[in-house]
Amino acid sequence: MSRRADQSERLERALDGGPIPHDEETRQMLAAAGTLRPDTRRSPARVRAAKEAMLREYERAQNPQEAREDAGTGDGLDEPEIHREEVELPGGGHLVLTDIEAITPERVERTADRIARILQSSEQKDRLS
Known part of the structure; x- marks a missing residue:
C-alpha cells in the first residue's frame, strides 16, 4: 500500500x-x-429565549383576549376630522391647505404669503436666466 x-x-x-x-x-x-466542519454548538441563552417565546405564543393562542363591548369607542382610533381651506394666490395661483388640526385664518394668511413670496422669487429667477 x-x-x-x-x-x-x-x-x-x-x-x-x-x-x-x-x-x-x-x-x-x-x-x-x-x-x-460547521459549528453546531447552540447558545443555551438563545435556546432558552426561543423556548420561552414559543411558550408565550402558545399561551396567547390558547387564551385569546376577549373582545370588549366598547371596543373602538373613545380609544383615539376614530377617523380624524380633516380640515380644508382653499385660497386664491396673487397672480392666479390656487392653494389648498389640508390638516387634521383646525386651520385658523391667521395660519391661512401666513401660508398664502409665504407661498406667494416663493412664487415671486422663482419668477424673478426665471426672468434673470
Missing part, C-alpha cells in the same frame, strides 16, 4: 471516530477537517 493511501485510510478512520493517529501529518489533516 502506498504512503498516500495509508494516510488517507488513517484519516478516514480518525474522522469516523476511530483511534487518532499519532503522526503529525494526519493530526494536521484532522485539524484542517475540523475547521471545515
Whole structure:
C-alpha cells in the first residue's frame, strides 16, 4: 500500500471516530477537517429565549383576549376630522391647505404669503436666466 493511501485510510478512520493517529501529518489533516466542519454548538441563552417565546405564543393562542363591548369607542382610533381651506394666490395661483388640526385664518394668511413670496422669487429667477 502506498504512503498516500495509508494516510488517507488513517484519516478516514480518525474522522469516523476511530483511534487518532499519532503522526503529525494526519493530526494536521484532522485539524484542517475540523475547521471545515460547521459549528453546531447552540447558545443555551438563545435556546432558552426561543423556548420561552414559543411558550408565550402558545399561551396567547390558547387564551385569546376577549373582545370588549366598547371596543373602538373613545380609544383615539376614530377617523380624524380633516380640515380644508382653499385660497386664491396673487397672480392666479390656487392653494389648498389640508390638516387634521383646525386651520385658523391667521395660519391661512401666513401660508398664502409665504407661498406667494416663493412664487415671486422663482419668477424673478426665471426672468434673470
